[in-house]
Amino acid sequence: xxxxxxxxxxxxxxxxxxxxxxxxxLIYKASEGVNFAQGDMMMLGAFVTLGFVNADRMDLPFLPGxxxxxxxxxxxxxxxxxxxxRGVFGQPQFAMVILTIxxxxxxxxxxxxxxxxxxxxxxxxxxxxxxxxxxGLAVSAADAATIVTTVVLTVLLxxxxxxxxxxxxxxxxxxxxxxxxYMGIPVKFVNSLVWALxxxxxxxxxxxxxxxxxxxxxxxxxxxxxxAAAVIGGFGSLPGALAGGVIxxxxxxxxxxxxxxxxxxxxxxxxxxxxLVFWPGGLFAQIRAKKV
Amino acid sequence: xxxxxxxxxxxxxxxxxxxxxxxxxxxxxxVLVALPFLLGEYYLAEATNLLIWSLAGxxxxxxxxxxxxxxxxxxxxxxxxxxTDAALMHCGLPWPVAFAAAGLVSGLFGALxxxxxxxxxxxxxxxxxxxxxxxxEEAVILAEPITGGIGGIMAPPIQLFGISFERYGAxxxxxxxxxxxxxAVTLAYANLLRSPTGRAFMxxxxxxxxxxxxxxxxARTKTLAFGLSCAATGLAGSLMGHFLxxxxxEAFSIFISINLLLVVTIGGLGFIQGAFLGAILIAAVPxxxxxxxxxxxxxxxGYPGLETVVFAAILIGFIIYEPMGLYGRWLKIRTFFDLFPxxxxxxxxxxxxxxxxxxxR
Numbered sequence: 001x002x003x004x005x006x007x008x009x010x011x012x013x014x015x016x017x018x019x020x021x022x023x024x025x026l027i028y029k030a031s032e033g034v035n036f037a038q039g040d041m042m043m044l045g046a047f048v049t050l051g052f053v054n055a056d057r058m059d060l061p062f063l064p065g066x067x068x069x070x071x072x073x074x075x076x077x078x079x080x081x082x083x084x085x086r087g088v089f090g091q092p093q094f095a096m097v098i099l100t101i102x103x104x105x106x107x108x109x110x111x112x113x114x115x116x117x118x119x120x121x122x123x124x125x126x127x128x129x130x131x132x133x134x135x136g137l138a139v140s141a142a143d144a145a146t147i148v149t150t151v152v153l154t155v156l157l158x159x160x161x162x163x164x165x166x167x168x169x170x171x172x173x174x175x176x177x178x179x180x181x182y183m184g185i186p187v188k189f190v191n192s193l194v195w196a197l198x199x200x201x202x203x204x205x206x207x208x209x210x211x212x213x214x215x216x217x218x219x220x221x222x223x224x225x226x227x228a229a230a231v232i233g234g235f236g237s238l239p240g241a242l243a244g245g246v247i248x249x250x251x252x253x254x255x256x257x258x259x260x261x262x263x264x265x266x267x268x269x270x271x272x273x274x275x276l277v278f279w280p281g282g283l284f285a286q287i288r289a290k291k292v
Numbered sequence: 293x294x295x296x297x298x299x300x301x302x303x304x305x306x307x308x309x310x311x312x313x314x315x316x317x318x319x320x321x322x323v324l325v326a327l328p329f330l331l332g333e334y335y336l337a338e339a340t341n342l343l344i345w346s347l348a349g350x351x352x353x354x355x356x357x358x359x360x361x362x363x364x365x366x367x368x369x370x371x372x373x374x375x376t377d378a379a380l381m382h383c384g385l386p387w388p389v390a391f392a393a394a395g396l397v398s399g400l401f402g403a404l405x406x407x408x409x410x411x412x413x414x415x416x417x418x419x420x421x422x423x424x425x426x427x428x429e430e431a432v433i434l435a436e437p438i439t440g441g442i443g444g445i446m447a448p449p450i451q452l453f454g455i456s457f458e459r460y461g462a463x464x465x466x467x468x469x470x471x472x473x474x475x476a477v478t479l480a481y482a483n484l485l486r487s488p489t490g491r492a493f494m495x496x497x498x499x500x501x502x503x504x505x506x507x508x509x510x511a512r513t514k515t516l517a518f519g520l521s522c523a524a525t526g527l528a529g530s531l532m533g534h535f536l537x538x539x540x541x542e543a544f545s546i547f548i549s550i551n552l553l554l555v556v557t558i559g560g561l562g563f564i565q566g567a568f569l570g571a572i573l574i575a576a577v578p579x580x581x582x583x584x585x586x587x588x589x590x591x592x593x594g595y596p597g598l599e600t601v602v603f604a605a606i607l608i609g610f611i612i613y614e615p616m617g618l619y620g621r622w623l624k625i626r627t628f629f630d631l632f633p634x635x636x637x638x639x640x641x642x643x644x645x646x647x648x649x650x651x652x653r
Contacts, residue, residue, distance in 0.1 A: 034415045087612035094362050097418055098557050099611045101364075101550055105604035109597050117596065224426065227419050235415070266430045269423035276420050277408040 001137055006253050012143035012212075014249020015150035019205035020226035021233065021241035022154065023198040028235045029161070030174050030194035033085075033096035037104035038202060039223020040111075045073045045203030046210040046219070047111050050122045062125050066207055070200045077199025081192040089188070104220060112217040119214035126211045142211040149208060153201065154242045161238065170194055228272040234283055243283065247271070305486045324471055328464035336463055342575040343470045344531045349555040349567035350481055351524030356553070357562040358485065359517035360497030361409075362418040365425030366552050369522045371432060371544035372398040373529025378447045379438050387450045387457075394530035395523045402522025403515050410514040425549060432541045444540030447533040459535055470531055477524055481564055484520075493517050547600070554603060558610050560617030569618040577602060616640070 023038045035041075051057050052065035060068065084103065088095040129141035161167040173180040173187045181187050209219065225248060233244030248268045256264035275283065298304045308314040328336055352366050373394040380390035405424060409417055432439045439445055450457035450469070457465045484490045492513045495503040504510050529544070536543055551574055559570025578599055614621055620640075628635045 028415075034419070084608060084612065088615075091615060093415060094356070095611050095615060097362060097364075097415065098553060099608060101553070102604040102607040102611070105550075105597075105600050106608070109601035109604070112597060224422060228423065231416070231419055266427055269426045272423050273408070273420060273427070276416060 005137060006257055007250060008137075008139055009143065010250040010253030011246055012139075012146045012249070013252065014229070014246035015146045015242070016205055016209050016212075016245070017222070017226045017229040017248050018242040018245025019150055019153065019201060019208065020223055021230035021245050022157065022238060023201045023205070024226065024230045025233075025236060025238055025241045026157070026194055026198040026201065028230075029238075030170050030191050031085075031096070032174060033093055034100070034235070035195075035198065036097060036100040036223070037080075037107060037220075038198065039226060040104040040107040040220035041073065041077065041199055041202035042206040042209065042223070043215065043217060043220040044076070044107050044111055044206070045069060045199070046122060046206030046215045047115050047120075047217075048072050049203065049207050050115070050120060050210065050215070054120075054123050062123075066203070069207070070203045073199040073203040074196040075199075077202075078192050078196040080199075081195035085195065086188060086191075089191075104223075108217045108220060115217070117217055119216045121214050122207070122210035124207075124211045140212075142208070145211065146208045149204060150242065150245075153204060154238055157197075157201075158238045166190075166193075225268055228268040231272050232275045232283060234279075240283060307482055307486070321475065325468070328467055333463060336467055337459075338575055338579070340459075340463070340467045340470050340535060342571050343467070343474045344528055344535055345552075345555060345571035345574055346568045347470075347474050347477060347531065348525050348528035348552055349559065349571050350477060350564065351521045351526075351528060352552045353556045353559075353561075353564065353567045354481065354484075354493070354524065355517060355521035356556050357560075357566065358490070358497060359493040359514065359521075361514065361517065363421040363521075364418050364546075364549055364553065365421035365423075365428070366522075366525050367544040367546065367548040368421075368425040368428035369398045369402060369525040370529030370532060370548060371428060371541065372401055373526030374447070374533030374539060374544070375432065375439050375445065376526070377530035378445050378533050381448045382445075387452060391527065391530050395527040398526025398529065399519045399523030402526075403519035405522075406515040406518030409518065410511050422546075422549075425546060429541055429544070440540065442540060444538055446538045447536070450534060457534075459537055466534070470535075473527065473531065477527065478564065481524075485564075489513075489516065551603070554607055558606060558617055560619030560621075561615075563617075563619040566617050566619040569622075573606070573618070574603075577606070 020038055020042055023041065024034060027033065027035045027038075049066055049069040052060045052068050053062055058065075080103065084099060085096065088099055124142070126141040126145055130138045131141060131144055132138050161171060169180070169185045170190050170193075172183065173185050173190045177187050206215075209215070209222070226245070229244035229248045230241050231244070232247055233240030233242070248271070251267045251271060252264050255267040259267070296310055308317065327339055331339065348366070348370060351369070352363065355361050355363055355366075376397045377387075377390045377394040380393055381387060385393075405421075409420055433441055435441075449459075449461070450466070455465060456462045457469050459466050485494075492503070492508045495506065495508055496510055496513050496517075500510055503513075532543075533539055555570030555574055556567060557570070558573055559566030559568065581599060581602065610617060616623070624640055627639065
């Protein structure tokens with residue numbers, strides 16, 4: 001029973017990593033660049049929601065507040081692409097890596113200046129509610145909501161990419177920008193749209209993360225763990241990101257419980273390096289090496 | 293404008309363009325050697341710090357700028373260098389041995405890491421090095437008997453032939469020591485770039501496929517680049533350890549990695565000079581900020597992290613508007629005056645490369 005409880009907590013944590021990783025994957029799918037500021041976008045999303053929802057701030061009802069925050073963060077994501085990332089369009093991938101790292105610092109500064117550096121708690125209706133699944137097996141409402149939301153969001157996004165015209169256009173733009181452009185796809189606009197989408201996903205991740213504890217501007221560093229998730233799942237695969245996140249969450253939880261101290265910090269990264277060595281494209285690989 | 297008439301191959305690959313170039317470098321070196329007599333204690337310490345940063349920057353420049361591999365974890369190699377040096381000196385070995393060992397250990401570790409890393413490219417490599425950095429950081433905390441764990445470790449003062457090179461007691465000596473190391477590494481680096489190995493690095497950077505077609509062993513070249521880069525960074529780490537005097541794992545945080553990346557990007561990717569220019573910028577920004585604060589009288593204590601955000605803004609500005617960095621900008625200005633009425637705006641325009649992926653879905 002204890003093990004099941006442990007694994008459940010691990011899965012819920014892993015879903016958060018999976019959600020952040022979804023944001024990476026979205027942007028990777030569209031422009032084959034990695035947004036190193038994704039963790040910080042999640043942090044900003046959580047703070048924007050806090051600004052709308054908390055009683056001492058704007059005191060909106062919870063769900064409309066989250067929706068509004070999603071809207072705001074969507075605009076932020078769109079704006080980041082329109083005004084910053086588009087500036088490095090057509091430059092080597094490396095440029096975008098550095099740009100988004102710098103952007104992460106800027107976002108952290110913005111959040112710290114507006115909301116302060118001390119931990120704050122987002123007021124959610126999920127707080128303190130526990131669901132009894134079986135005798136001795138309880139799951140907190142926040143964990144349950146995290147798991148359900150993550151699965152639903154992953155399925156929705158997967159359907160969006162596989163079934164809709166816009167999703168196909170995004171995939172086309174990511175596979176060959178020039179060819180997609182010739183086919184009449186507005187590549188730049190599509191890219192901005194994906195950034196907006198990843199801003200929204202980041203907000204959802206942020207809210208779910210905040211439901212489980214306090215937030216401060218440095219939680220964006222969680223993004224590094226989400227990298228591990230994205231890499232293990234294979235960049236560019238939506239279900240892979242989720243699977244990777246859950247794997248990281250499970251490993252972390254079990255290592256923390258059964259391993260010596262310090263191992264739980266290292267385990268996700270060690271696993272990620274192993275995956276990179278033996279399956280360079282991740283478990284859900286989508287890249288084949290170019291042969292000469 | 294002036295044409296240099298080259299009459300032999302040796303003349304063509306000479307380190308210096310002409311006598312004037314040679315004289316300028318000599319003058320720069322002379323000024324640097326005389327610096328302890330010109331500057332006060334505080335600014336001399338800053339200059340030493342700058343030299344160490346340029347050394348680390350050169351390490352990363354070799355990797356990012358000249359062989360096209362991105363590393364976000366170079367602080368790990370700084371840490372390895374610093375801890376190797378301190379641990380060996382605590383065992384009673386003299387400094388030159390510990391220093392060489394620091395370079396060797398980080399270089400070997402780097403080459404070892406490169407064996408899986410060279411199979412990745414671009415983003416994957418960046419993330420793998422980031423993971424490596426986290427692993428090394430945790431390992432440093434766990435390996436308490438060697439590294440002192442969270443508490444940290446003291447770098448013993450350097451003594452050579454009865455002369456003290458201690459950072460606080462004999463700063464000028466320590467400065468000259470760093471200058472010597474930096475000058476030697478710079479010379480080696482410049483020579484490397486005109487050797488077949490250095491050319492192979494650049495060929496691999498520009499196109500792996502065509503480099504392979506020309507008979508370059510890509511895996512070996514990349515591993516070598518990784519090893520050399522990490523060795524240089526390890527040397528810098530060892531000096532940094534002595535400069536700090538007492539350090540723990542926090543001295544080599546992820547921000548150091550990112551600052552290093554900042555050094556090479558802002559300085560100008562692919563130019564040795566870029567590492568120095570970037571290091572100057574890194575060292576100057578906090579000074580300028582504090583001077584501005586004193587002059588303007590604005591209280592910035594309510595905005596922690598202001599320095600970082602200024603760095604971030606500079607970085608974003610450079611990436612978008614001047615991807616060639618400070619040295620690239622200087623080259624453009626120089627060309628403008630060299631060719632005076634004939635310079636055209638598009639002379640430095642870069643070919644844009646649009647994404648074409650090998651993904652299946």
